[in-house]
Amino acid sequence: xxxxxxxxxxxxxxxxxxxxxxxxxxxxxxxxxxxxxxxxxxxxxxxxxxxxxxxxxxxxxxxxxxxxxxxxxxxxxxxxxxx
Numbered sequence: 001x002x003x004x005x006x007x008x009x010x011x012x013x014x015x016x017x018x019x020x021x022x023x024x025x026x027x028x029x030x031x032x033x034x035x036x037x038x039x040x041x042x043x044x045x046x047x048x049x050x051x052x053x054x055x056x057x058x059x060x061x062x063x064x065x066x067x068x069x070x071x072x073x074x075x076x077x078x079x080x081x082x083x
């Protein structure tokens with residue numbers, strides 16, 4: 001798989017560190033232990049379009065938001081998390 005970094009151009013995915021779903025950035029609405037346990041330990045494994053966080057570890061050291069399809073492996077969008 002190849003990711004196109006907005007700053008460095010097309011790169012092999014081995015240059016990047018996969019950090020998980022971008023939905024992970026949203027904290028649970030509740031402060032109870034069960035809500036946090038679900039947030040930290042229970043992950044969805046959706047088929048279809050997802051938004052993930054990737055870190056360009058051996059390149060520009062930027063966090064990227066990658067929109068990709070888990071079924072077809074097509075990457076439709078790569079954008080910087082912070083500008």
